[in-house]
Amino acid sequence: MLATELAARCLQLDVDSPGRKGSTARIVGWSLAALVSILLVVIYGVPLAAEQLAPLVPQSFENRIGQVADKQVRLVFDGKACEAKDGQAAFVKLVGTLRDAAGLPGPVDATVLSNEVANAFALPGGKIYLFNGLLQKAHNSDEIAGVLAHEMGHVVHRDNMRNLIYNGGTSFLVGLLFGDVTGSSAILFATRTMFDTTYTRTAETNADAFSIELMHKLGRSPKPMGELLLRVTGNEKDKNFSFLSNHPFTEDRLALMQKEDRPPTSRPILSDEEWMALRSICKK
Numbered sequence: 448m449l450a451t452e453l454a455a456r457c458l459q460l461d462v463d464s465p466g467r468k469g470s471t472a473r474i475v476g477w478s479l480a481a482l483v484s485i486l487l488v489v490i491y492g493v494p495l496a497a498e499q500l501a502p503l504v505p506q507s508f509e510n511r512i513g514q515v516a517d518k519q520v521r522l523v524f525d526g527k528a529c530e531a532k533d534g535q536a537a538f539v540k541l542v543g544t545l546r547d548a549a550g551l552p553g554p555v556d557a558t559v560l561s562n563e564v565a566n567a568f569a570l571p572g573g574k575i576y577l578f579n580g581l582l583q584k585a586h587n588s589d590e591i592a593g594v595l596a597h598e599m600g601h602v603v604h605r606d607n608m609r610n611l612i613y614n615g616g617t618s619f620l621v622g623l624l625f626g627d628v629t630g631s632s633a634i635l636f637a638t639r640t641m642f643d644t645t646y647t648r649t650a651e652t653n654a655d656a657f658s659i660e661l662m663h664k665l666g667r668s669p670k671p672m673g674e675l676l677l678r679v680t681g682n683e684k685d686k687n688f689s690f691l692s693n694h695p696f697t698e699d700r701l702a703l704m705q706k707e708d709r710p711p712t713s714r715p716i717l718s719d720e721e722w723m724a725l726r727s728i729c730k731k
């Protein structure tokens with residue numbers, strides 16, 4: 448996507464340069480050289496910068512970004528917050544239990560959105576979104592607990608902040624080269640950054656590890672989360688897009704969670720009634 452964007456702009460640059468005789472080849476050459484060096488910085492420089500900068504961003508700034516992003520999420524995903532009374536009470540209990548066990552430093556602001564896509568993600572500032580689509584695919588509260596714990600892992604590790612810097616940095620560099628900081632690169636920034644929940648393989652593995660540890664701490668098995676994931680994605684190794692994906696395979700994630708399966712030493716966080724109420728949180 449970025450390469451296409453860059454290529455399109457190089458083309459424009461070339462077209463917009465009439466009257467310089469014999470300079471087309473030079474301009475093309477310059478464009479290519481610039482393209483290559485920009486790509487090198489983007490590929491190697493920005494991830495390094497993002498890695499170093501993310502922990503330095505003040506929490507207050509991160510929270511403000513989260514507030515802005517929250518409005519965008521509700522717009523883009525056309526999702527209303529689900530707040531049926533009993534369901535909300537169950538959700539608050541589930542999130543609160545996980546947060547306390549994890550000993551999170553900052554606040555967690557979790558919401559169920561009415562969207563029917565099977566997804567969940569976290570934004571800067573400790574905002575976690577669970578889509579009703581995923582809730583409806585779940586068979587028990589342990590599955591959803593594991594997912595929420597995974598998202599808390601992303602919050603604690605500040606993976607979304609790292610993404611923001613990475614994607615923001617990328618469009619900033621593109622803007623520098625093409626003198627376009629407010630135009631399309633800003634749009635590129637907005638669309639890619641806010642909802643880019645594609646973390647690196649390492650970030651996903653770390654969030655899974657966080658979830659596994661948290662479920663163990665609560666006396667519950669992490670295995671149900673892996674089963675839910677597989678129910679949603681199907682076998683990923685059968686598909687041929689593996690080389691494009693920077694996510695760990697669902698099968699591998701399930702295998703790890705199965706390995707970490709232990710007999711429960713505590714009751715589920717939610718009772719059966721509370722679980723049923725949570726499943727109906729989007730019903731009026």
Ligand SMILES: [Zn+2]
Binds near residue numbers: 601646651654
């Ligand atoms: Zn994740």
